[in-house]
Amino acid sequence: MSEHAHRVVEVPATIESIDVVQAEFDAWWNELDDAKLETRFAFEIAVVEIATNIVEHTHRVEGSAGRRFQLTLSADDEAVTAVFSDNGMPADIDLSTVTMADVDDESGRGLALAITALDSLDYGRENGRNIWTLVCRR
Amino acid sequence: MTSIDVREADGGVVLAPTGRLTVVTAPQLRNAVAERIAAGDRIIVVDLSSTEFVDSSGLGALVSCLKSARQAGGDLRIVAPTEQVSMVLRMTNLDRILQPRASVADALQS
Numbered sequence: 001m002s003e004h005a006h007r008v009v010e011v012p013a014t015i016e017s018i019d020v021v022q023a024e025f026d027a028w029w030n031e032l033d034d035a036k037l038e039t040r041f042a043f044e045i046a047v048v049e050i051a052t053n054i055v056e057h058t059h060r061v062e063g064s065a066g067r068r069f070q071l072t073l074s075a076d077d078e079a080v081t082a083v084f085s086d087n088g089m090p091a092d093i094d095l096s097t098v099t100m101a102d103v104d105d106e107s108g109r110g111l112a113l114a115i116t117a118l119d120s121l122d123y124g125r126e127n128g129r130n131i132w133t134l135v136c137r138r
Numbered sequence: 139m140t141s142i143d144v145r146e147a148d149g150g151v152v153l154a155p156t157g158r159l160t161v162v163t164a165p166q167l168r169n170a171v172a173e174r175i176a177a178g179d180r181i182i183v184v185d186l187s188s189t190e191f192v193d194s195s196g197l198g199a200l201v202s203c204l205k206s207a208r209q210a211g212g213d214l215r216i217v218a219p220t221e222q223v224s225m226v227l228r229m230t231n232l233d234r235i236l237q238p239r240a241s242v243a244d245a246l247q248s
Contacts, residue, residue, distance in 0.1 A: 018162050022191070041222045048193045052161045103235050106202045109194035116229050 004075040005031035013058040013067040013086065021051045021071060028073045032080075035138065039080065042117040043136040047071070047082050049110040050121075050132050054086055061089045075138070079119070084132040090125055142170050149246040150181030150212075156188040159196030167196070171203040171214070180212030183245040186238075187218035192226055200236060215245040 007028040011017035025047055029040055051071065058067045069086035098115055101108035114134070115121050122133045140163035143154040151174045155167055171182055182203065186192075192200075204214040217239050219227060227233040239245035 015162055018160055019158075022158065022160075037221070038225075041225050044191070045193060045222075045226060048160060048191075052193065052195065055161075100230060103231055104201065104205075106198040106205075107194070109197060109230050113194055113226065113229060 004033070004077075005073070006075075007031075007073045009071045009073075010068060011071075013055050013069050013088070015055060017055065017069075018048060018051055022048060024071075025073065032075055035075075035080075039136055039138055043080050043082070043134070046114040046117040046121070046134050046136070047073075049114040050082075050084055050134060053091075053110055054084060054088070054130070054132070057091055058086070058088045077138070079135050079137050081136075082132075082134040084130075084134075086130050087128065088130055091123060091130055093123060095121060095123060140166065142166055144170060144174070146179075147183070147242070147246055150183055151179040152183045152185055152242055152246075154185040154188055158191040158193075159189050159199070160191065160193045161195035164195040164199035167199045168202060171206060175206055175210050175212070180207070180210060181246060182207045182212065182214040183217060183239075183242055184214065185217045185242055186220065186223050189223055190220060192223045194230075197226065197230060197232055201232070204235065215239050217242050217245050 005028050007024060009024045011020050025044055054069050067088050069084055072083045074081050098111045100112040118134050119137050120135045124131050140155055140157035145152045153170055207214040216236050219238050227236060
């Protein structure tokens with residue numbers, strides 16, 4: 001299985017960084033051969049939602065304390081993968097209980113959208129860091 | 139970067155966000171719609187033909203603006219969502235309450 005485009009992004013955990021993440025995602029995606037637009041739509045919304053979740057969690061729990069997060073984007077013949085890593089406080093989240101918000105709700109769709117869009121979403125702690133792993137089959 | 143073009147029209151106002159409607163830019167849309175409702179507009183048309191990407195924060199802003207317009211006795215209508223926006227509306231079931239109109243003219247009239 002050959003490895004294709006690979007990109008590492010490290011940014012402050014701030015709202016403005018979401019634009020940086022999307023610009024880097026765009027550049028990375030354009031290096032992939034033969035990638036379907038529908039896969040891009042699904043994967044990009046999930047990447048943006050998890051990035052936003054990390055930023056908002058950091059601000060809720062710690063304020064803007066100079067935290068940063070790293071995103072690694074990679075692809076092989078079968079799947080595209082994104083791994084987020086940050087040194088913030090553990091996220092108290094059980095992904096198996098996430099449901100889509102009602103249509104009248106103004107928030108609460110981010111994680112549900114990511115789960116729906118992806119083939120797998122995992123969260124865990126490794127060496128004191130939060131690790132989110134997102135996989136979408138190509 | 140996102141900018142929001144605001145155009146007064148016969149029967150309401152047309153707002154056209156260009157670029158990405160995300161957590162970065164959703165407050166701009168909320169503010170623009172709040173200003174127009176305060177100024178007396180009741181039919182708010184959001185032209186999404188140049189909105190290349192929307193996330194859950196952008197959707198939250200649309201739901202919030204729809205509620206504000208209805209509370210003021212008006213309505214919010216969307217027009218011409220791009221492929222990505224249509225997909226996300228479907229995934230969240232919001233296509234039930236934000237059904238796209240065929241054109242800006244249609245949205246202003248019906």
